[in-house]
Amino acid sequence: MNVTTNVNTTLKKWKQTLWLLPVVILLAGTLPQSSYAATPSVDNEKVRVGLFLDVGNTYSSIVPVVNVKSAGSLSVGQSKTGVVDSWLSIGNQASFGIDGYRVKVLETADFTTAAAGIKLLQSTSDKPIVFSASKNGGTVYQLYTGMYSSKAAATTGASRVASTVRSILNGQTPAVKGGFHLSAGSYATEAQANAGLATVSAAGLDGFVAITKSGGALAYNVWVGEEADAASLASIKSVAATSLPDITLTTVSSTQAVLIKRTNVTSSITSPSPIDHYMVSGTDVKMMLQGNDSGTQVTERSARTYRGDFEISNYNGQLAWINVLPMEEYLYSVVGGEVSASWPAEALKAQAVAARSYARFQEQGSKFKIADVVDTTLSQAYNGVSAEDKRIIAAVDATAGEIVTKNNKVIEAIFSANSGGASADPSEVWNGGGDVFVSVVSKEDAASQAALKNWYHVLLDNGKSGYVREDNVKLSGKKTSAGLDYMTVTAKNTNVRPLPVVQSNVSMVGQMNPGDQAVVLELLPESNSYQWIRGPFTSAQILATLKGKTTASLPSTITSIQVSQRGPSGRVTEIKVNGAVVKVKYPDVFRSALNSLPSTLFDVVNTANYVVVGSNNDQNEMPAAGTVILGASGQGTGSSSTVILNGDGVARVTEAGGFLFTGNGNGHGLGMSQWGAKGMADKGSNYKQILQHYYNNVQITKG
Structure with missing residues (x-):
């Protein structure tokens, strides 16, 4: 059914069809033929909601670490085929990561050096994390970056990082690390494991407590090394055999489900603020952070609090954080x-x-x-x-x-x-x-616009045009020679805005005071999700957003944009730039291709060559017969800032070479x-x- 004629348009006198589209809730272009x-x-x-996940081009939201806290106690366990085997209570605050490829940037006994590394790296793609550890009888701070999807990516990252933090390396070389480990023994309690870890650390080796579960009982293991491949692990084993001659070292199985426990001190750069950190280790291992009635706050998701549990795993070399809840x-x-x-x-x-x-x-x-x-x-x-x-x-x-x-x-x-x-x-x-x-x-x-104010579109004496809200406007009772009203304002320093909506981050066109005079072009609703205005955009701005969105060859300068085809609802399905069709993968691409328009239910206004297709696909080019060009004084003009007045007295002002988009709706519209x-x-x-x-x-x- 063609519903075009049922839609009210604000530019009917211009034989334009105005509409717009709603917010996308589905990845563009993925709708199947059968829905x-x-x-x-x-x-x-249960539903599984991905908060942090890397599945390539479909979706990628990556963080190296997730910090959580709760008013109640949290617990963690292994998830197998939908069933969670609880392991241990972790209190009300902790951080989580994965035992993936990473770069150990440096190690220092001076926290300020580690903090300097955080500041140097935090705005780069190589995200920092700092752990504290005991070594050689003292505390050291170990700066890492990651995670990286592969050893090759980590190697490239190490080179990048070395350049970023070269001022604080002090002779150290960033090195790629990973999930190859040696076991130096297993203990029944964490305290016993920490004692064993002290022996490893005293020998100057990197060691960790690794928690496993077997036969219903937890085991606390002391692991040595964090290497990126078997050859590097063999080298560490040789060094450790000399440093720890009384300890038998065995290679850890990569299939074992493990929580490596470390101490995270990344949250503050003024002084160490330690929290327990758990790294999920093991091929295809999934751990579940079990929430409570108080909810779980996730710092990296704007500190929002969530119901339910969180599945933690290594997916595509990155931390996968899935909220699982009813x-x-x-x-x-x-x-x-x-x-x-x-x-x-x-x-x-x-x-x-x-x-x-x-x-x-x-x-x-x-x-x-x-x-x-x-x-x-x-x-x-x-x-x-x-x-x-x-x-x-x-x-x-x-x-x-x-x-x-x-x-x-x-x-x-x-x-x-x-x-x-x-x-x-x-x-x-x-x-x-x-x-x-x-x-x-x-x-x-x-x-959506029922409770909104109307705005006057006005032309100022300096030739600029903008918008003033109706509650700030007083009509003077005078008219231009073309019959357009003059107006003034009721308050000092009244803002004249570039669009009919309040935008705090956008510069004003100007200001008016009582007694100042402007020409009224039209009265229209505040720009909203039903009816909107965008632009005017320059040729350069449109060309920049068209790049990569079309297979068509683009001109060096755009002189005209023509809506050449519309679909059943009036949405744009084809446009021509300088008379040539702009080919896109599917019509909804036009929203992003034309400088992020709210929808494809739009019309284009440009002074140089204005052509539209109406609801019956009739083409009309403007300016047309009966068109009068007015300047700010109300007299005929050929200036760069002009008012186009058609035979029915409908006015539109545009900057020469600019493209104004008027439309309806917000989103894809489906x-x-x-x-x-x-x-x-x-x-x-x-x-x-x-x-x-x-x-x-x-x-x-x-x-």
């Missing part, structure tokens, strides 16, 4: 991260069911390998307990287990922030998606519109009606 799969697994109680508790946060708790209950319920369906669908795939979803909008926004609210919890509980299905299979219920008046057809987004998604009218999207759901709920629709409006021929089922 429903397998029998719904509604009895699956689906419904996951949704308490997801729904709160996606929409406001103040919204109507039926909108919250619709979001809960859509989010649950999306997560269930992802559980059946392998996109994130060892995780079902990740915690960003690449999947769904998941920010821990801070996003929870009693109204959201009530909405999730009221729909517990409910999912959206088609043909008895859960659908990939993707959604976006605002459809801009019409949801997208799959052909307008990622070229596919099956028959779950069709373009439907979504006029309730306008709810599936449920969150603001549309809110608007429908405001008008009395229930959550099932909302879901069945946005997803084609579906059922709401509960397992």
Whole structure:
């Protein structure tokens, strides 16, 4: 169904179709042809959320260490086939890492030297961590960087690091380290192991306590060395045999599940602040940090607190940190991260069911390998307990287990922030998606601007244009020769902004005082997720963002941007630059390719050559007959900053060579519109009606 004619546009007089697209919650371009799969697994109680994980181009969020704390006691154990064997209590604070490839940068008895290394490295790609250890009867501080995905990557990193910290190396050479170790004995208690470790350290060797479990009992082992390969380990064994002639050294099996315990002093650069650090060691070993009712705070994730447990492993040579928790508790946060708790209950319920369906669908795939979803909008926004609210919890509980299905299979219920008046057809987004998604009218999207002020678009005496909010404006009663109103302001130093929205980090166009005069070009709503303005962008800015997004040959200068094709909802599916088609992998790429536009439901305004395709694909080039060019004085002009006034009295000002984008919506536009759901709920629709409006021929089922 073509819904273009049902969408209100702000530039109708210009024969432009204005819309925009919602927030992406799915990796662009990955939507399968069939967006429903397998029998719904509604009895699956757990969801696996990747917080830190490296799966290549699909998702990469890497840290060398994760620091945690809790109001209650935490414990850790080994995870096997979904069952956790608890090992030990670790108190309420600790840090975790993996026994992967790393670089030992230097060792020093002076903490200030180690702290200087932290400062030199912390802004680079080689992330620092400092451990303290006893050696030769004193305390030393060992500066490392990592982790690295391979020995080769670590070798390259060592060279980089040597250059970065050359001023503090004092003759030392950064060396690649890894997971090859020797065992110097096993003990029943940690105290006994520490005594054995003291012997190793007194000989000047690197040693650690390594915790294992066998036959239901923990063992505390003393390990020597941390080498990157077998040859280096053999060399260490030869040295250790001379230094420790009474100790039998054996090579540690790489398949053994181990927690290496060290002391992390990285958190403060003023003085050592030690916390216990655990390194997960062993091929394919997974450890589980078990949380408690107080939640677990993760420092490296903006110090957010999370429910559930955390699986810790080495995946692709990097630390993998997976939050494992009940689906419904996951949704308490997801729904709160996606929409406001103040919204109507039926909108919250619709979001809960859509989010649950999306997560269930992802559980059946392998996109994130060892995780079902990740915690960003690449999947769904998941920010821990801070996003929870009693109204959201009530909405999730009221729909517990409910999912959206088609043909008895859960659908990939993707959604976006605002459809801009019409949801997208799959052909307008990622070229596919099956028959779950069709373009439907979504006029309730306008709810996003219901409480917002209007703004006057004005042309100042100096030829610049900008926006002033309506509550600061007073019309003078005078008009230009072309019939446009003059205005002034009601307060001193009133800001004239580059876009109709308050932006604290953007420079003002200028300021006005009472009595100052400007020409009113138009009155329009505050830029928001339903209706927006971006730009004007220069040719250079557009060329910079187009690079890498298209296979087309780009010109040295852009003189025109033409919308040459639109899809069923009016979204842009093809553009021409200087008359040549710009080829992209799929239409949604245009959002990022054109300087991060909110959606592809847009029009382009440029003075040099303005061509658009209307809802019926008729092409019109502007300036056209009946067009008047005005300057700031209200008189005809040919200056670089001009007002284009068409035969119906609609005005638009642009800078010569600049490209202004006007549109509707925020995000890709496929599936449920969150603001549309809110608007429908405001008008009395229930959550099932909302879901069945946005997803084609579906059922709401509960397992």
